[in-house]
Amino acid sequence: MKSVFLSILGLASLAFAAPTQLAERQSNLQTVTDSYTFTISISQFISNRNNKVGPAELDWSSDGCSSSPDNPFGFDFQNSCYRHDFGYRNFKKQSRFTDANKARIDSKFKSDMYAQCARETFKSACEATATVYYEAVKAFGKKRAAEILEARMAQLEAEKAKL
16 A cells, blocks of 8 residues: 555655656746847857757758748858757747847847948948848848849849939
8 A cells, every 4th residue: 555655645746746747847948049049149149059058859941031032141140040940940849939039139130130240341231231131121021022132132232323
């Protein structure tokens, strides 16, 4: 009888521990996602991405800058697009993709692109291009942003040709 009681007690403790462990794992996953999306440097993010550092549940998939060029006018925004995709995919997967979080992820996308622009020779042209990317993504999402960026690039090329 004593062994039956201990077995039941053991099973009951497992039943109570499982939800707690799940909640702790989910909390850790969200903490890591927040840190990777908003806090760590872009170079550390890329290192983590390349080495798949973090919980196995993280979604590292990316389509780069969607249909947009990764390097418009030679400005390399691919790493910024990787982090942006990471934020969107993981916040959606964790059921946290609210308007407020979308705005935060989009804002980080812009600051990552501007950080890249700080290293470019033609900083103001880079920032203008980054702003077009950001505004289009913010307003329309990445697929539509690609179309808008293509149109803007064609317009700039036409203006250059006139000079």
